[in-house]
Amino acid sequence: MPKSAASQVTRKPKQPRSQASLKRMMDAARQLLIERGGDEFTLQEVSKVGEVSIGSIYHRFESKEDLVRAVLGLAMSEMAEEERNSFVHVLKQSDNLASFVRAYVTNYSEILRDNALMLSLAMRQASGDPDSSREGYRREKDTADEMARGILHFESEIVGDAKVKAHLVFHITFATLARHLSLDSQDPMIEQQDWNTLVEGLCDMIVAYLTN
Amino acid sequence: MPKSAASQVTRKPKQPRSQASLKRMMDAARQLLIERGGDEFTLQEVSKVGEVSIGSIYHRFESKEDLVRAVLGLAMSEMAEEERNSFVHVLKQSDNLASFVRAYVTNYSEILRDNALMLSLAMRQASGDPDSSREGYRREKDTADEMARGILHFESEIVGDAKVKAHLVFHITFATLARHLSLDSQDPMIEQQDWNTLVEGLCDMIVAYLTN
Amino acid sequence: MPKSAASQVTRKPKQPRSQASLKRMMDAARQLLIERGGDEFTLQEVSKVGEVSIGSIYHRFESKEDLVRAVLGLAMSEMAEEERNSFVHVLKQSDNLASFVRAYVTNYSEILRDNALMLSLAMRQASGDPDSSREGYRREKDTADEMARGILHFESEIVGDAKVKAHLVFHITFATLARHLSLDSQDPMIEQQDWNTLVEGLCDMIVAYLTN
Amino acid sequence: MPKSAASQVTRKPKQPRSQASLKRMMDAARQLLIERGGDEFTLQEVSKVGEVSIGSIYHRFESKEDLVRAVLGLAMSEMAEEERNSFVHVLKQSDNLASFVRAYVTNYSEILRDNALMLSLAMRQASGDPDSSREGYRREKDTADEMARGILHFESEIVGDAKVKAHLVFHITFATLARHLSLDSQDPMIEQQDWNTLVEGLCDMIVAYLTN
DNA sequence: TATGAATGAGTATTCATTCAT
DNA sequence: GATGAATGAATACTCATTCAT
Numbered sequence: 054m055p056k057s058a059a060s061q062v063t064r065k066p067k068q069p070r071s072q073a074s075l076k077r078m079m080d081a082a083r084q085l086l087i088e089r090g091g092d093e094f095t096l097q098e099v100s101k102v103g104e105v106s107i108g109s110i111y112h113r114f115e116s117k118e119d120l121v122r123a124v125l126g127l128a129m130s131e132m133a134e135e136e137r138n139s140f141v142h143v144l145k146q147s148d149n150l151a152s153f154v155r156a157y158v159t160n161y162s163e164i165l166r167d168n169a170l171m172l173s174l175a176m177r178q179a180s181g182d183p184d185s186s187r188e189g190y191r192r193e194k195d196t197a198d199e200m201a202r203g204i205l206h207f208e209s210e211i212v213g214d215a216k217v218k219a220h221l222v223f224h225i226t227f228a229t230l231a232r233h234l235s236l237d238s239q240d241p242m243i244e245q246q247d248w249n250t251l252v253e254g255l256c257d258m259i260v261a262y263l264t265n
Numbered sequence: 266m267p268k269s270a271a272s273q274v275t276r277k278p279k280q281p282r283s284q285a286s287l288k289r290m291m292d293a294a295r296q297l298l299i300e301r302g303g304d305e306f307t308l309q310e311v312s313k314v315g316e317v318s319i320g321s322i323y324h325r326f327e328s329k330e331d332l333v334r335a336v337l338g339l340a341m342s343e344m345a346e347e348e349r350n351s352f353v354h355v356l357k358q359s360d361n362l363a364s365f366v367r368a369y370v371t372n373y374s375e376i377l378r379d380n381a382l383m384l385s386l387a388m389r390q391a392s393g394d395p396d397s398s399r400e401g402y403r404r405e406k407d408t409a410d411e412m413a414r415g416i417l418h419f420e421s422e423i424v425g426d427a428k429v430k431a432h433l434v435f436h437i438t439f440a441t442l443a444r445h446l447s448l449d450s451q452d453p454m455i456e457q458q459d460w461n462t463l464v465e466g467l468c469d470m471i472v473a474y475l476t477n
Numbered sequence: 478m479p480k481s482a483a484s485q486v487t488r489k490p491k492q493p494r495s496q497a498s499l500k501r502m503m504d505a506a507r508q509l510l511i512e513r514g515g516d517e518f519t520l521q522e523v524s525k526v527g528e529v530s531i532g533s534i535y536h537r538f539e540s541k542e543d544l545v546r547a548v549l550g551l552a553m554s555e556m557a558e559e560e561r562n563s564f565v566h567v568l569k570q571s572d573n574l575a576s577f578v579r580a581y582v583t584n585y586s587e588i589l590r591d592n593a594l595m596l597s598l599a600m601r602q603a604s605g606d607p608d609s610s611r612e613g614y615r616r617e618k619d620t621a622d623e624m625a626r627g628i629l630h631f632e633s634e635i636v637g638d639a640k641v642k643a644h645l646v647f648h649i650t651f652a653t654l655a656r657h658l659s660l661d662s663q664d665p666m667i668e669q670q671d672w673n674t675l676v677e678g679l680c681d682m683i684v685a686y687l688t689n
Numbered sequence: 690m691p692k693s694a695a696s697q698v699t700r701k702p703k704q705p706r707s708q709a710s711l712k713r714m715m716d717a718a719r720q721l722l723i724e725r726g727g728d729e730f731t732l733q734e735v736s737k738v739g740e741v742s743i744g745s746i747y748h749r750f751e752s753k754e755d756l757v758r759a760v761l762g763l764a765m766s767e768m769a770e771e772e773r774n775s776f777v778h779v780l781k782q783s784d785n786l787a788s789f790v791r792a793y794v795t796n797y798s799e800i801l802r803d804n805a806l807m808l809s810l811a812m813r814q815a816s817g818d819p820d821s822s823r824e825g826y827r828r829e830k831d832t833a834d835e836m837a838r839g840i841l842h843f844e845s846e847i848v849g850d851a852k853v854k855a856h857l858v859f860h861i862t863f864a865t866l867a868r869h870l871s872l873d874s875q876d877p878m879i880e881q882q883d884w885n886t887l888v889e890g891l892c893d894m895i896v897a898y899l900t901n
Numbered sequence: 902t903a904t905g906a907a908t909g910a911g912t913a914t915t916c917a918t919t920c921a922t
Numbered sequence: 923g924a925t926g927a928a929t930g931a932a933t934a935c936t937c938a939t940t941c942a943t
Contacts, residue, residue, distance in 0.1 A: 071923085074924095090393070091393075095915085095916060095917080096916075096917065096918090097916075097926095100926085105924095106924060106925045106926060107917095107918085107925080107926060108919095108920090108923090108924055108925050108926070109923085109924060109925080111917095111918070111919080112923070112924075116917075116918080117916095117917060117918090173392070177389070180385070181302070181303075217462075217466075218466070221462075221463065221466040221467075221470070222470075224441065224445075224463065225437060225440075225441050225466075225467065225470065227444075228437075228440045228441040228443075228444035228445065229436070229437050229440040229441065231440075231444065232439075232440035232443065232444060233436075233440065250429075250433075251433065251436065254429075254430070254433040254437075254474075255433075255437065257474060258433070258434075258437065258470055258471070258473075258474040259470075261470075261473040261474045261477040262469060262470040262473045262474065265473040265477060283906065283907090286906085286907080307932085307933060307934080308933080308934065308935085309933080309934095312909085317907085317908095318907055318908045318909060319908080319909065319910095319934090319935080320906090320907060320908050320909065320935095320936085320937080321906075321907055321908075323934095323935070323936080323937095324905095324906065324907070328934080328935085329933095329934065329935090495927065495928090498927085498928080514817070515817075519911085519912060519913080520912080520913065520914085521912080521913095524930085529928085529929095530928055530929045530930060531913090531914085531929080531930065531931095532915090532916085532927090532928060532929050532930065533927075533928055533929075535913095535914070535915080535916095536926095536927065536928070540913080540914085541912095541913065541914090597816070601813070604809075605726070605727075641886075641890075642890070645886075645887065645890040645891075645894070646894075648865065648869075648887065649861060649864075649865050649890075649891065649894065651868075652861075652864045652865040652867075652868035652869065653860070653861050653864040653865065655864075655868065656863075656864035656867065656868060657860075657864065674853075674857075675857065675860065678853075678854070678857035678861075679857075679861065681898060682857070682858075682861065682894055682895070682897070682898035683894070685894075685897040685898045685901040686893060686894035686897045686898065689897040689901060707902085710903095731936085731937060731938080732937080732938065732939090733905095733937080736905085741903095742903060742904045742905060743904080743905060743938095743939085744902085744903055744904050744905070744940095744941090745902085745903060745904080747938095747939075747940080748902075748903075752938075752939080753937090753938060753939090
């Protein structure tokens with residue numbers, strides 16, 4: 054069971070009333086984060102939207118940055134959870150390397166797409182905040198390990214060092230998808246058509262690489 | 266011959282004195298941009314470092330943002346110029362697809378690495394500024410076209426639609442390299458060892474994709 | 478009972494501490510307004526003189542202009558109150574039209590004279606600020622109505638349409654007095670001698686007009 | 690013949706080219722003064738609109754304020770000239786006091802109305818600028834003297850000290866008309882209907898005063 | 902004389918954070 | 923614990939005026 058990311062930066066309230074207020078302020082912050090496409094909101098606004106006093110926010114978080122970090126961390130946690138669930142599902146249905154890769158990349162790209170805004174904010178946050186950066190790397194590594202484990206199920210089809218290749222594949226996959234999603238969070242991103250072409254090409258490339 | 270990017274946002278001064286002052290303010294801004302890793306500097310500082318009055322800055326640029334845009338645009342222009350020069354060189358020395366890809370990716374990754382900070386700033390700028398975004402897309406497309414032209418020199422070795430594959434290859438190359446450089450500009454990035462592994466793996470993947 | 482003009486532009490604080498701070502900032506602003514003969518003062522100065530933080534000012538008012546508007550509005554309110562009090566007094570002591578007119582104009586001119594600076598500032602404010610303008614018109618109309626009511630006490634002495642004449646008389650009275658006070662707020666205005674002549678002549682003219 | 694007001698604050702250029710440039714800058718300033726309803730324009734704008742260099746402006750005027758003063762002074766001069774012309778005309782056609790007063794006030798009010806904006810700017814200018822203030826008083830006195838001379842043509846009809854009464858009449862006339870014009874320069878002023886009522890009432894009052 | 906680039910002092914406003922109630 | 927009024931440092935931008943060319 055994933056531990057709440059918020060717990061890492063917050064005094065955990067025991068009272069239900071306090072838990073509700075913590076939820077309200079984080080929800081408000083998330084909402085504003087999405088609306089504004091960044092942290093260009095004031096704590097006054099969080100206070101208003103979430104119906105929490107500013108003092109309460111400072112009772113839970115040491116700074117505005119802390120609050121934002123917690124919200125993004127939680128979002129990333131939830132995304133990781135989605136990934137794990139999706140992964141189990143994908144693995145069950147795949148009986149060869151090509152179909153696994155295709156299924157995995159497709160699913161993963163959808164998850165990234167759904168979380169594009171929060172992800173890009175978390176990545177922006179990471180540059181410049183060593184803690185977030187480390188956290189991000191850790192999470193990315195977890196996912197990479199997982200994908201590698203999946204690929205290794207089909208080790209017999211792979212030519213060369215399966216482990217090394219698997220990790221490389223993940224990094225390239227993530228970089229490519231992330232870039233084409235997060236390059237810009239408000240534009241319509243890439244056209245659906247191009248997106249499909251990109252994903253398919255990427256899969257072909259991966260399979261070619263692993264099996265040659 | 267590439268036209269200075271600055272010319273697109275600036276009244277071009279004819280006087281040598283003015284040109285010098287324009288250069289001083291842009292240099293100062295670039296220096297501060299690098300030192301601070303972002304636009305967290307004041308115009309007072311630009312004024313001091315560049316020995317230009319604040320009024321002069323506003324005489325040339327409509328806003329601080331404009332100044333930053335111009336500096337980043339110029340840096341991107343210069344990088345594009347480097348790319349073009351490098352490309353000619355690379356093409357001359359390569360007599361098969363594998364060696365071209367290897368040489369190109371290696372050279373390109375070095376150029377990106379040298380310009381990592383400015384590039385990441387430009388990318389950050391692009392998200393949220395449609396104009397910069399468009400400009401960035403245009404530039405990326407130019408480079409993609411160029412790389413594709415290079416790959417097509419070895420069309421005979423390629424299996425499938427060379428043109429489509431070539432463009433895909435560029436996008437994946439750029440995404441992978443950019444991500445591993447720009448994700449964070451102040452950390453020591455990736456270790457040199459890992460970096461070499463990444464670049465080599467990427468090349469193998471590309472070649473495998475193109476020739477299968 | 479007149480409602481404080483300030484209440485119309487300000488969040489009314491319930492706490493005594495806050496009320497005190499609101500009073501301090503308005504007093505400071507009024508003082509500076511008078512000292513400088515206009516709004517050529519900075520909020521830094523208000524902050525210093527009134528011993529209130531700049532933030533507090535912005536907590537109460539949306540802008541410097543708003544603060545000035547509130548101070549002038551309050552001053553005009555107070556002046557209107559003075560007028561009302563004076564009017565009752567004047568009416569009691571007068572037993573014929575001539576003596577009423579003389580008493581009224583004299584008293585009114587003294588009130589205007591005492592408030593000359595704030596009045597001229599409010600008039601300046603009104604030009605260019607529709608809200609203030611409307612407010613000014615309303616106030617002027619109220620006073621005109623009142624004076625007309627006074628004159629109508631002596632309707633039997635009046636030749637022609639008493640109501641119409643009464644309003645005209647007020648407008649001419651106000652214009653004449655205001656002009657000779659506000660034309661310039663720092664100069665020694667008109668000499669006392671001339672002023673007396675003016676007021677007397679004005680009264681004569683009014684009486685002649687009403688009774689012919 | 691009226692001496693140009695500008696001559697009092699300006700070095701007079703002998704060259705026709707210079708005269709043209711002086712005219713251009715004053716015209717530009719007048720235009721901007723009218724457009725903006727005040728001196729809220731920059732010398733850059735004067736420079737652009739009038740196609741004169743900023744240096745040229747400073748060659749003719751010591752400061753922006755000086756330029757504005759000159760433009761307003763010129764406008765006031767022209768208005769005075771209009772008044773004089775109108776006065777001669779009015780006097781010729783009038784054969785009794787009442788008709789003279791009526792004609793004079795009507796004409797005068799039209800002149801004021803046509804010059805309302807420049808007049809109100811000049812009055813604003815005067816408060817706070819002793820020189821302009823004195824100039825304004827002088828001009829007003831000239832007009833007062835003139836009107837008094839007119840009234841004295843019908844001395845036989847007047848009861849009391851004609852001279853004293855005449856001056857008072859002028860001041861009250863001017864104050865009333867000026868106030869109802871300049872109170873606000875952008876609003877539609879007073880309705881035409883009210884305006885006519887005001888002017889007629891004023892005339893009646895004056896005649897009643899003079900003949901009783 | 903004419904030009905217009907350069908100067909830089911001056912100021913309203915924002916908002917994270919504190920702390921008295 | 924909760925509240926939200928108070929704090930005040932920090933900063934982009936304007937524009938009259940000067941003066942080198």
